[in-house]
Amino acid sequence: MTDVAEAQAGGRAKRLARWTSDYQPRPGIPDEFAGAGGTHLGAWPRLLDKLGALSEADIAARFASAERHIRDTGISYRIYGDQREHAWPLSSLPLVIESDEWRTLSAGIVQRAELMEAIISDIYGAGRMVSEGVLPAALVAGSPEFLRPLSGVKPPGGRWLKLYAADIGRGPDGRWRVLADRTQAPSGPGYALENRMVLTRAFPDLYADLHVERLASFFQAFRDGLVMGAQRSDPRIGLLTSGPLSSTYVEQAALARYLGLLLVEGDDLVMQDGALHVRTVSGLKRTDVLWRRIDSDYIDPLELNPASRLGISGMIEALRNGSLVVGNMPGSGILESGALGAYLPRIARYFLGTDLSLEGLKSWWCGDPDALAHVRDNLEHLDLRPVATPTKGMGRDAILGPHAIGAERERVVAALRDRPFDYIAQEQAPLSTMPGWERGPDGMRFVPRPFVLRVFAAATPDGWRVMPGGFCRISERPDVNPIEMRAGIKSADVWVLSDGPVEPVSLMQQGAPRVRRIAGHLPSRAADNLFWFGRYVERAEAVIRLVIAHLGSVGNAVIADMAGGETAPTALRIRALLDEWGAIEAPDMPTAKLAQEALSGRKSHGSALSHSLSARHNAASLRERLSGEAWRVLADLRDLLDLDEAKGLAEAQLLGLAERALSHIAALAGLAQENMNRTAGWHFVDLGRRIERAINTCSFAASFAGDAATAEDLGVMLSLCDSHVSFGARYMQGVAIDPVRDMVLLDPFNPRSVAFQVEAICRHLADLPALRVDGLPEPHQRLALKLAAEFTTGEASELDSAALARLENAFEGLADAIVTRYFPNGPHAMRPEKLVGLA
DSSP states (O other), rough: OHHHHHHHHHHHHHHHHHHHHHHHOOOOBBBBSSSGGGGGGGGHHHHHHHHTTSSSHHHHHHHHHHHHHHHTTEEEEEOOOOOOOOOBBBSSSSSSEEEEHHHHHHHHHHHHHHHHHHHHHHTTTTTTHHHHTTOOOOHTTOOOOOGGTTOOOOOGGGGGSSSSEEEEEEESSSEEEEEEEEEOOOOOOHHHHHHHHHHHOOHHHHHHTTTTSSSSSHHHHHHHHHHHSSSSSOOOOEEEEETTTSSTTTHHHHHHHHOEEEEOOOEEEEEEETEEEETTTTTTEOEEEEOOOOOOOGOOOTTTTTSSSSOOOTHHHHHHHHHOOSSSTGGGGGOOHHHHHOOOHEEEEEEHHSSSSSOOOOOOESSSSSHHEEEEEEETGEEEESSSOOTTTTTGOOOOOOHHHHHTHHHHHHHHHGGGGGGGEEEEEOOOEEEEEEETEEEEEEEEEEEEEEEEEEEETTTTOOOSSSSSEEETTTTTTOOOOTTTTEEEEEEOOSSOOOOOOOOOSSOOOOOOOOOOOOOOHHHHHHHHHHHHHHHHHHHHHHHHHTTSOOOHHHHHHHTTOOOOOOOHHHHHHHHHTTSOOTSSSSSSHHHHHHHHHHSSSSHHHHHHHHHHHHTTTTTTSSHHHHHHHHHHHHHHHHGGGGOOOOOHHHHHHHHHHHHHHHHHHHHHHHHHHHHHHHHHHHHHHHHHHHHHHHHHHHHHSTTTTHHHHHHHHHHHTTTHHHHHHHHHSSSOHHHHHHIIOOOOOOOTSHHHHHHHHHHHHHHHOOOOSSSSHHHHHHHHHHHHHHHHOOOOOOOHHHHHHHHHHHHHHHHHHHHHHHOGGGGGGOOOOOOOSSS
């Protein structure tokens, strides 16, 4: 060994020794990492050997890059009841598992998935378990998750469950045990995918050297399984979400993008002629498959929860007639009932003829007299929880452990006496631990942290398929249970290490797919968000340009020279317009304060920050359609404008901030022009920008190019329309009203003029899908064509303040007509006409 190699080996040994020297799992708590005598268990030695070759500075730099990537791409989550988005907390260490152990674990997951499918089929079908005494009838009929309208329904394809998940941990005996079954609408596969993408980006060499199993084949198999039972050979698949305020919306959007699904909300869908349809800009289009990510009772307000605003009225009808495949089927949440766990061993022998290889926690349903007697005698050793699945956000708060029972023993005893059937008791299950990073006084070190691993199994045409990885949640404190994502909980990637090289796989179709250039249909809600995304970005730009003009980007001295020394209170006009747009609280503020308020004011609904946040809100509903670069620019723009420090900036500094913000908006426009395919989505983004720019330019012209406009006013007008250079090249003698009006309003060659916007609007509307097939323009197209004719034949001298106000209103009317046509609400969506009666 060379001196260099010896030094490297010595440094690796010192780092590993320092990282692991204080690693002390708690007595009686199983640990994934530390064995007896200081040995390291399972696949961890392989990871340590590779990780130890990296310096702490290198590791820190890599993970800092990963955190930037999380921020730039907007990977986030919401805590139940919290309106804020929180950056995704990813642990820098993955959970590593050897392939042999994973195979054993996967077999147990498949067995449980098969059992869950058999149980749910029997509950809503023959009911043999109840009639033969295997399961008490009260646990079915009394469950709020039992949906009577689904009784007797046979799901298309014969599968109730498309995706099964289990939360597992290692028990004191070293065996994996199921802590909870997840069948309602299992969350986490998208976050597992995001974790993998981020961590492999940070540690590509480790990922390749350790032969980590890929996830893509699982997702391909899952997608194939979703469409099983669909009536059409080329089915349309939607992912039903409750919307951007869902705690896992980012995950849902990532899955929709990765799997090529339509991300839809309940308002996007409507029942017609016994089938489910999605509202698109091309009219109603049939939806064949729906991956449900909302709770079962919200799926159909007509037959289930009448207060639901998330579902689709009449959707159960589509399940009865077999025209719709849903994964997982409504009603499958009954399998998550803790009381079912008390009877699972008996049910497994009934259906499978054998015991479960992956057991759950030992449970007792207090509605059974013998079980109740046992629970009363052992309250101090058991966890007590409601039979009904705890509502979101309750987590472990719904569970009474021995200490809580001791403090409230009288209440608990009374509850068990009055309504014992409402409770189950479970044996205590200390969570196993795994290493987490923590910075100590002498550098980084490993510390044991409790974790829960969620493993997924998908129903595929070839049977159940287990994801070679999972969704791991780690607590940052040893006494906090990571049952759900919240403050103090991190997530970790899960690496299943193969013994040899792993074949690269992707979601690309096998074989030679048919070449096509026609894009899929754009849902009306997505088009609405794209349209308003473009409008809000343009509004932010208009406010920023006004601030730049007010701070003096067009030098007063130059304007004075051009006008022969004439001056005018142009600043007052700028302030009045900012006030009219709601960008400032009052027009008489000092210049620096006014500029800061217009740029970064949170209380002003018309500030550049407010418009950028609105654009980001719309973009949040379009995560599956926007590129990572667009997200990075949006994040940078928000961070640039959302600065408390702006309150203390001088005018020159605020001018620099505004110019940088304008550069970010230009980058967004460039990304839309260069990175978006020319499909309906791009048309709506650009359509929103063009309409808003036309409205703003008319408003600018009314303020700065009216009949009484001064030279300074006209100079600001050219500045706001970014037309100074073009005007100077065309006119050598200085500014005048008619030439300025012509350039910013009527010139079809100026990309900032209103005429240019009108021509672009007409082209967009002509390229968008039409519902009529008679060749006649639709109402919104007629409005655009009338405006185009007016700007084609208009003269600058005729465009006085009254004419400009009328044109501004006309563009607002055109925007409303576009909304009415392409973004219908309620039952107003229309089908496209069919060609009939033609020779």
